[in-house]
Amino acid sequence: MQLIGKTTNIDFMGHRRLAVTVSIVLAIASIAALIVKGLAFGIDFTGGVLVEVGYPEDSDLVVVRSQLADGGFDTAIVQHFGTSRDVLIRLMPIEGMDGNDVREQILQSLRSDGSDIDLRRVEFVGPQVGQELTETGALAMLVAIIMILIYVALRFQWKFAVGAVAALVHDVVITLGFFAMLQFDFDLSVLAAILAVIGYSLNDTIVVFDRIRENMLKVRKGEPVDIMNLSINQMLARTLITGLTTLLVLLALFLLGGEVIRPFSIALIVGVIVGTYSSIYVASATALALKITVQDLLPPEKGEHEIDDLP
Amino acid sequence: MQNRYPMWVNLLVAGVVLFGLLFALPNIYGEDPAIQVALQNGDPLNEAAVTRIEGILQGEGLEITDAFLEEGRVVVRFAEEEAQFRAKPKLEETLGEEYISAMTLAPRMPDWMRSLGLNPMSLGLDLRGGVHFLFEVDMEAAIAQVMQNYERDFKTLLREEKIRYRSVRSTDDKVYVVLRDEADRDSARRLIAAETNEVQMLDTTVNGNPAIELTMTDVQLRQRQDFAIEQNITTLRNRVNELGVAEPVVQRQGLDRVVVQLPGVQDSAQAIKILGATATLSFHLVDETNNPLEAERSGRAPTGSRLYKNRNGQPVLLKRDVIVTGDQITDANAGFTEGQPAVFVDLGPKGARRMLDTTRNNIDRGMGVVFIEQKRRTIERGGERVDENYTDERVISVATIRGVFSNSFQITGLTSTEARDLALLLRAGSLAAPIYMVEERTIGPSLGQENINQGRLAVGIGFLLVVVFMLFYYRLFGLFANLALLVNLVMIVALLSLLQASLTMPGIAGIVLTVGMAVDANVLIFERIREELRNGNTPQAAIHSGYEKAFSSIADANITTLIAALVLWTLGSGPVRGFAVTLSLGIMTSMFTAIVGTRALVNLTYGGKSVDRLAI
Numbered sequence: 001m002q003l004i005g006k007t008t009n010i011d012f013m014g015h016r017r018l019a020v021t022v023s024i025v026l027a028i029a030s031i032a033a034l035i036v037k038g039l040a041f042g043i044d045f046t047g048g049v050l051v052e053v054g055y056p057e058d059s060d061l062v063v064v065r066s067q068l069a070d071g072g073f074d075t076a077i078v079q080h081f082g083t084s085r086d087v088l089i090r091l092m093p094i095e096g097m098d099g100n101d102v103r104e105q106i107l108q109s110l111r112s113d114g115s116d117i118d119l120r121r122v123e124f125v126g127p128q129v130g131q132e133l134t135e136t137g138a139l140a141m142l143v144a145i146i147m148i149l150i151y152v153a154l155r156f157q158w159k160f161a162v163g164a165v166a167a168l169v170h171d172v173v174i175t176l177g178f179f180a181m182l183q184f185d186f187d188l189s190v191l192a193a194i195l196a197v198i199g200y201s202l203n204d205t206i207v208v209f210d211r212i213r214e215n216m217l218k219v220r221k222g223e224p225v226d227i228m229n230l231s232i233n234q235m236l237a238r239t240l241i242t243g244l245t246t247l248l249v250l251l252a253l254f255l256l257g258g259e260v261i262r263p264f265s266i267a268l269i270v271g272v273i274v275g276t277y278s279s280i281y282v283a284s285a286t287a288l289a290l291k292i293t294v295q296d297l298l299p300p301e302k303g304e305h306e307i308d309d310l311p
Numbered sequence: 312m313q314n315r316y317p318m319w320v321n322l323l324v325a326g327v328v329l330f331g332l333l334f335a336l337p338n339i340y341g342e343d344p345a346i347q348v349a350l351q352n353g354d355p356l357n358e359a360a361v362t363r364i365e366g367i368l369q370g371e372g373l374e375i376t377d378a379f380l381e382e383g384r385v386v387v388r389f390a391e392e393e394a395q396f397r398a399k400p401k402l403e404e405t406l407g408e409e410y411i412s413a414m415t416l417a418p419r420m421p422d423w424m425r426s427l428g429l430n431p432m433s434l435g436l437d438l439r440g441g442v443h444f445l446f447e448v449d450m451e452a453a454i455a456q457v458m459q460n461y462e463r464d465f466k467t468l469l470r471e472e473k474i475r476y477r478s479v480r481s482t483d484d485k486v487y488v489v490l491r492d493e494a495d496r497d498s499a500r501r502l503i504a505a506e507t508n509e510v511q512m513l514d515t516t517v518n519g520n521p522a523i524e525l526t527m528t529d530v531q532l533r534q535r536q537d538f539a540i541e542q543n544i545t546t547l548r549n550r551v552n553e554l555g556v557a558e559p560v561v562q563r564q565g566l567d568r569v570v571v572q573l574p575g576v577q578d579s580a581q582a583i584k585i586l587g588a589t590a591t592l593s594f595h596l597v598d599e600t601n602n603p604l605e606a607e608r609s610g611r612a613p614t615g616s617r618l619y620k621n622r623n624g625q626p627v628l629l630k631r632d633v634i635v636t637g638d639q640i641t642d643a644n645a646g647f648t649e650g651q652p653a654v655f656v657d658l659g660p661k662g663a664r665r666m667l668d669t670t671r672n673n674i675d676r677g678m679g680v681v682f683i684e685q686k687r688r689t690i691e692r693g694g695e696r697v698d699e700n701y702t703d704e705r706v707i708s709v710a711t712i713r714g715v716f717s718n719s720f721q722i723t724g725l726t727s728t729e730a731r732d733l734a735l736l737l738r739a740g741s742l743a744a745p746i747y748m749v750e751e752r753t754i755g756p757s758l759g760q761e762n763i764n765q766g767r768l769a770v771g772i773g774f775l776l777v778v779v780f781m782l783f784y785y786r787l788f789g790l791f792a793n794l795a796l797l798v799n800l801v802m803i804v805a806l807l808s809l810l811q812a813s814l815t816m817p818g819i820a821g822i823v824l825t826v827g828m829a830v831d832a833n834v835l836i837f838e839r840i841r842e843e844l845r846n847g848n849t850p851q852a853a854i855h856s857g858y859e860k861a862f863s864s865i866a867d868a869n870i871t872t873l874i875a876a877l878v879l880w881t882l883g884s885g886p887v888r889g890f891a892v893t894l895s896l897g898i899m900t901s902m903f904t905a906i907v908g909t910r911a912l913v914n915l916t917y918g919g920k921s922v923d924r925l926a927i
Contacts, residue, residue, distance in 0.1 A: 249773030
């Protein structure tokens with residue numbers, strides 16, 4: 001079976017103005033969402049206490065909230081987690097108490113009516129650790145981007161490196177924007193997913209660049225736009241199929257992997273879709289905008305220079 | 312174009328597959344309930360202990376599946392959980408206090424695998440249930456403690472050498488020795504310099520009197536901090552042993568932090584209380600010449616005394632001078648005396664002598680026991696939430712000294728739980744510096760099992776979807792890719808088992824992602840082969856150049872993903888690292904299986920003969 005019978009001949013780069021417009025609009029919307037709404041940071045980054053409890057039967061959140069309010073926790077965020085028997089309680093750091101006290105008192109409040117609840121998960125992160133995790137997280141993202149930039153610049157050419165990084169910044173910004181827009185929980189696992197998106201987005205871009213380089217060296221004469229179009233068309237089947245298989249497993253993870261891993265799968269699903277699009281449009285369009293030429297890719301010819309130097 | 316691998320490459324592929332299968336094999340047997348017995352002091356046990364333990368359990372009529380030595384500990388496996396539950400108290404009772412027994416799970420694999428040193432993957436806390444703590448050691452307090460010791464030592468030193476001083480006083484990081492004149496200062500300086508080279512001395516004046524300001528050298532400061540951490544780790548290990556946990560982790564992290572992981576522990580509150588407790592005792596004489604109520608009203612204690620509160624909130628005046636502190640206690644046991652919960656305490660020789668002197672000279676006077684605990688609370692300062700440390704000190708009992716005693720006595724005035732916890736803490740040793748919990752992650756056992764099930768299902772279904780798609784889309788070549796994918800999974804499991812890196816939920820997510828991405832290499836190759844065929848190349852040439860030309864793309868693509876994974880591994884913490892480990896392993900194994908593995912299969916099928924068309 002073949003998705004694409006023979007090499008297609010779509011004028012991708014001809015549509016690049018439209019694509020760039022779409023990308024810019026999406027990126028601006030994402031940045032706006034990040035500024036206006038901000039990310040819904042989990043306690044990994046803000047510090048605080050998270051308690052997940054299991055009830056033997058369906059639980060009523062109104063009751064749970066009032067029990068917590070009676071115990072002095074009126075600022076607690078209470079929600080069902082996966083099923084209506086699971087309840088997730090989140091609290092910011094509380095004055096005058098340490099994490100252990102908070103957890104004990106939450107459990108006491110919930111058990112006050114004799115409910116037989118099962119403590120499923122407790123996470124406590126001190127304010128200082130939360131700040132450190134935020135800092136190392138941001139650092140990790142920055143370091144990853146810089147190292148990849150260096151690798152691509154060494155392996156290809158700086159214009160390609162800029163294109164690749166433009167594509168992955170595009171993907172990261174839109175994925176983050178998606179999380180800000182819908183106010184999905186942003187925890188450590190989502191951060192890991194974002195870094196995986198960086199890897200994936202790059203993977204996709206590099207494969208296309210690799211073919212562009214191959215074609216440029218083979219054709220030598222010819223417009224960069226045409227070579228790019230040809231390369232993207234040649235790689236189209238691969239780009240789509242790899243995107244598809246990755247999405248298939250991510251879908252399995254999203255549907256079956258459980259509630260804890262869900263934000264992680266969402267981030268990757270969004271990232272893979274955006275990444276597939278950006279490897280087609282953003283990366284090459286950026287390299288084109290930087291006026292990449294065939295000469296940029298040719299190995300420097302040593303001979304000429306030496307002759308010039310002769311007296 | 313023959314498309315044949317030399318024999319050694321085929322053998323290499325077969326060897327790698329066999330290696331993967333062998334190391335992954337222990338994972339298919341599952342686990343049995345088990346009990347782990349170790350010596351309290353950490354010495355390894357021998358075969359005789361195995362026989363003895365087997366004897367004890369068989370004497371009870373408990374059914375044992377297997378008993379063996381592992382890293383100096385005896386592991387006993389049971390077929391039934393009930394036998395495990397009954398065995399633990401029995402072992403504790405018969406073996407006595409030098410032994411620790413902990414409930415755990417042991418792999419059900421056959422003995423020959425164990426003797427080869429094979430092991431199944433170790434599961435992270437989020438999969439098996441348990442608690443993870445991150446403690447921060449209060450370094451400032453550790454240094455302040457050292458300064459207080461200097462203060463005491465210098466006072467004694469000056470007194471012994473008959474140098475009269477105005478005062479010796481310690482702050483958080485300095486000690487001030489104030490003297491009467493310059494000549495005394497010179498001799499004091501010489502004396503201290505002869506006694507220790509750990510401090511720097513600076514001449515100064517305090518309230519117009521000649522004085523010496525003593526600070527620690529930087530080297531000394533660092534050594535002290537290292538010492539405080541190491542000492543705390545030792546104490547934490549002792550406490551963890553007292554809790555009876557199998558396979559605990561107690562590790563230093565960074566400059567001033569300690570990670571503690573306790574698999575299988577469910578009551579994290581109790582664990583924190585014991586691990587983080589800084590509770591210690593100090594014994595003081597009661598100030599009987601002044602009125603505590605008077606002191607409370609004025610808010611000022613008379614010189615040489617200090618105002619405390621007892622359990623009922625009433626004021627108590629105790630002398631500042633310490634008779635004995637908790638670190639001089641060598642053994643402590645909880646029990647009852649005259650129907651009241653009590654802690655029976657043994658003192659070391661130094662403490663015993665002090666106690667003897669004090670009690671001999673103070674018959675019929677009062678002695679107070681102060682319970683000291685370091686605590687931390689979150690407060691708001693300048694609009695920001697910060698953590699603040701404070702010391703909670705209260706008098707737990709005041710008793711009249713009825714007779715002379717020295718190295719052995721009891722303390723009352725506690726509830727029975729408090730007595731038990733205090734005895735445990737005094738036994739395990741006190742912390743060199745207070746520690747505070749800065750992070751906790753606890754996973755209940757039911758959630759752990761649920762995570763395992765969901766993880767397995769997600770990997771299984773994800774794998775199945777990809778396999779079906781590949782088979783449908785690339786036919787015979789799809790089958791090759793699928794076999795490579797399967798071997799890839801086996802190899803990830805084998806490497807995780809070999810490295811004993813914990814598999815966590817994010818780790819499973821990494822495996823799932825690898826499954827999706829591992830076929831990418833094959834997609835690249837197969838699409839290239841199709842392209843070559845379309846360009847009119849012969850099948851053999853298409854196979855050859857398909858693999859050849861796709862290689863640089865595959866390498867570049869994987870290296871960049873690997874860079875991202877390595878950054879995650881270096882900078883990430885706990886959950887992120889688990890993901891990075893499986894992702895990196897998966898990328899590396901998939902390069903081998905997808906390129907060399909499938910090529911071997913393709914070559915075996917098509918190589919060395921004339922082929923009209925490829926099933927691709």
